[in-house]
Amino acid sequence: MESRSNNPTFEQRDGSDSFSAIQRSRSSAPITTGAPQSGLLLDAFDAKLLRDNSETAVSRLEDHLADLSVRGLDLIDPAALSQAARALMTTEHESIAPFDEKRLNAIIDLYIRTGIQVHSPGYMGRQFSGVVPLGGVIDFVSAVVNQPSSFYEAAQLPNVAERIMADELNRFIGWDPGSFAMVTTSGGSLANLTALLAARNKMFPDFWSDGSPAPAGRARPAIAVGADAHYSVSRAAGIMGIGEGQIVRLPINRDHQICMDRARPTLDEAERRGLKVFCLVASAGTTSVGAFDPIDELGDLAREKNIWLHVDGAHGASLLVSDKLRRKLEGIEKVDSLAWDAHKLMFVPAPCTLLFYRNKKDSLAAFRQEASYVFTEDPDIYTELDSGDKNFECTKRPMIMALWALWAVYGRALFAEKIEYLCELTEEIHRVLVEETDFETAHRPEANILCFRYRPNGVGDKDVHRFQLAITDRIKRQGNFFISKVNIDGTAALRVVVMNHRITTEHFRMLLDEIRRVGRDLLRSGE
Template sequence: MAPAALADQARALMTRERERVADLDEERLAAIIDLYIRTGIQVHSPGYMGRQFSGVVPLAGVIDFVSSVVNQPSSFYEAGQLPNVAERIMADELGRLIGWKPGGFAMVTTSGGSLANLTALLAARNERFPDYWSQGGTAVDGTARPAIAVGADVHYSVARAAGVMGIGDAQLVRLPLDDEQRIDPARVRPALEAAEQRGLKVFCLVASAGTTAVGAFDPLDELADIAEELHLWLHVDGAHGASLLVSDRLRHKLRGVERADSLTWDAHKMLFVPAPCTLLFYRDRAKSLAAFRQKASYVFDEEPDIYTALDSGGRNFECTKRPMIMTLWALWALYGPALFAEKIDHLCRLTQQAHHILAGEPDFVPLHRPEANILCFRHLPPHDLDDAALHRLQIAIRNRVKQRGHFFISKVDVGGVAALRLVLMNHEITAEHLRMLLDEIRRAAREELGR
C-alpha cells in the first residue's frame, strides 16, 4: 500500500475526541489490529522467503505480551528478578553449546545485533587502549590509528559501529574473500601487514558466522590462529548463523567459535522469538565490563551483593531494557533445545533442496552452495544480457513479485550484479511452494521484457 493511502486509513481510525478520555470502541480497535496485520510482511505465510526475521513460536508471543504488561526493565535485578535469573540460566545453556565451561564467561542481552557488535568493539578497543574511555583519541600514540579488520562482506552494522567509535572507513581493513565468499585466511596476514605500513594499528578482527548476503561462514579456527598470533581481539558476528550451534548436525560450521573473545547471537532470527532478542557473549567474564566504565549512584551500587551480582547494567548500553530473554527462556524451559534444532535442521535441508531445484532449471543459476538457509540465484532470460541489463532485470523481477503479493523475496548484489535471495525461515514451505515461486519469477520476467 502506498504510504499516503496508509496514512489516510490510519488517520481515519483515530478518535476525534479531545476533551475527555474516549470510550473504548471495539470495532475501531479491531480495525486497527486488522490494518496492522494486513499491511505488514506476512511472516507466517509459505510465500515469505525474503528476510532474516521470522514468524515466532506462538507461545513466545504470549510471553512477550506478559512482558509488556508487567513492564519490568531488566538491566537491574531489583527491577526484573526473573529475567535476570533467566539470562544467567540461558547463558549457561548456550555457553555450553559454544564450548565454554560455566563460571569463566559472560553473556548479556542487547536490543539487536548492531548494538551487540558496537558493544563488543568498544570492549575490544578499551582493552587494547585502556585510557581511551577517559581520554579519548589522545590516549593513542599519534603515529598509529586504531583500526578494525573485517571481511569484505561484513554486515554494515560493523562499519556503522566503527563510525560511532570515531574509526572511519579509512581505518577499516577489508579482508579479501575466497570463492565461497568467506574471509580467505591465506590473504589475511598480507592485508594486515599492508595496513600496518599505512599507520594503522589493528586491534580487532571481525569474522562472520552466516553473512547477511549469502550466509557464508568464515573459517573461525584459522582466523583464531591469526588473532592469537597477532594479539588481536576476535569478534564473531554470528547474529544469523550462531543458532546452528543448537544443531548437532550443523554445529561444525562454527568450529573454532569457542576461541573467539566475543560473539553476537540473534535469537530473533533462527531461534524464532520476537525481536529484539540478541545475546552478546564474552569468553572472559572480566572483559565483559570493558565496554563501559562509569559511576552512577542512582543505579550502580557501591557495595555489590548477591542481588547486584546479576545486574547487567554495567555491561550493556541500555539502562531501560526489555526483558527480552523471557521469550527464549520460556520456550527452552517448556520444550527444550530440540524444538529449535529440528526447525533449523529442516530449514537448512529445505534450502539445499531449493539449490537442487534451481540447478535443474536451465533459466536459473544458483550462485553458491547454501551453508545454512540463505540462497542467492539469478533468473536468466532466453537471450544473453550484459551485466548492467541482467542487474536491472533481477531488481525488476523482485519488485514485480513483491507487488503481486503472493511471495516475498529479497535481493542482494553478488559480484557487483544483483541477485535474487531466498531466506527460508518458515517450516511450512515445501518444494511445491519453491516451484510456484519460480513460475512467478518467470511471469515477472516476461512482463518486464515485454513478452
C-alpha cells in the same frame, strides 16, 4: 539465592501475616487522593479490560496463524495507509474518549494485514521469522508486567533467566563454566557496537577517558572485517570515531568467506600503514549469502597477532544447537565475543540478541561510568546479576523471557529440528535450481539463504543487474511472494531466506513459475 520467606509465595515477612493484612486493607480502601480521578481514567486501567482486549486480539491472531495461503506483501501507498490509520483515531481531544471495541478491532486488523506475512509459505525475503506462538504469549506477559531488565531489583526472573540461558547455550560454545559472561542487547547491531567498544578499551585503556590517541608517533586504532561483513560493523566504527581509512577489509574467497591466504598479508600491510588492528570481525552466516568465515583458523591468527576476535553470528550462531550443523562454527571456543540473534533462527519476538564474552572481565570493558542513581557502591547477591554496567541500555525489555520459556517448555530439540529442516530444504531447492536451465545459482548455500538469478534467453550480461531488480520489485508488488535482492560481485541477485517450516520445494517451484511469468512480462514490455 537468599529466601525472602518460608514459603514460595513470599507473602509473609518476619513470621507474621502483616503483609497480607496490609494488602487486604488496601484492596478495600477507597481512593483518597486530593485530586478526583475520572471514571474513564480508571476504566482505561481496569484489569477486567485485559481479558476482553486480549480475546479480541487472540481471535484475530489465531485466524492469522491458521491461514496457510501463499501470500507476500500487500504493499499500500503510504498516503493511503496514513489516511486509513488517521480515520481510526478518536476525534475527542478535550477528555478521555470512551473505549470503542470496533475501533480496536479495526486497528488490529489493519496492523495484521499491512505487515510482512512471516507465517505464510510465500514469505522468503528476510531473516526475521514467525515466532513460536508461546514466545508471543510470553512477550505479551512481558509487555503487561513491564519489568525493565538491566537491574535485578526491577526484573528478578529475567535476570536469573539470562544466567540460565547463558549456561545452557555455552554448552555449545565450550567455554569454562563461570569464566564467561552474556548480556542481552536490542539487536545484533548494538551487540556488535558493544563488543567493539570492549575490544577497543582493552587494547587502548586510556581511550575512554582521554579520547582518540594523537596520531603522532602512535598507531591509529583499526578494525579488520571481512569484505562481506554486515554494514552495522562499519556503522559502529563510525560511531566510535574510527574512519573508513581505519577499516581493514579482508578479501573473501569464491565461497564469500574471509580468505585465509590473504588475511595475514592484509593485516601485515595495515600495520605498515600505521594502523593497530584491535579487533577482527568474522561472520557466522553473512547477511548477503549466509557464508561462514573460517573461525578456527581466524582464532589462531588473532591470538598470534594479539587481536580481539569478534564473531557476528547474528544469523548463524543458532546452528550451534544442532548436532548436525554446529561444525559450521568450528573453533567458536577461540573467539573473544559472539553476537547471537535469537529473533532470527531461534524464532522468538524481536529484538532478542545475546552477546557472549569468553572472559567475564571483558564484559565490563565496554562502558566505564559511575551513576549513583543506578550503579551500586556495595555489590551483593542481587546486584551481581545487574547488567546495566555491561550494556548501552538502561531501560531494556526482558527479551530473554520468550527464549527461556520456550527452552524450558520444549527444550533444545524444538530449535534444532526446525533449523535442520530449513537448512536441508535450502539444499534441496538449490538442487532444483541447478536443474533449471534458465536460472543460475550464485553460490552453494551453507545454511538457509540462497541467492540466484533468472537468466532466460535474451538477457545479456549488461542487462542482468537491472533485470533482477525489476523482477524483485514486480514480485513484491504482486503480493504472492516476498523475496529480497542482494548485489554479488556488483551484480544483483534474487535472494530467498527460508525461515518458515511450512515451506516445501513445491512452494519454491511456484515461486520460480512466478519469476518466469514476471520476467517474460518485463521482456515483452521492454522494461
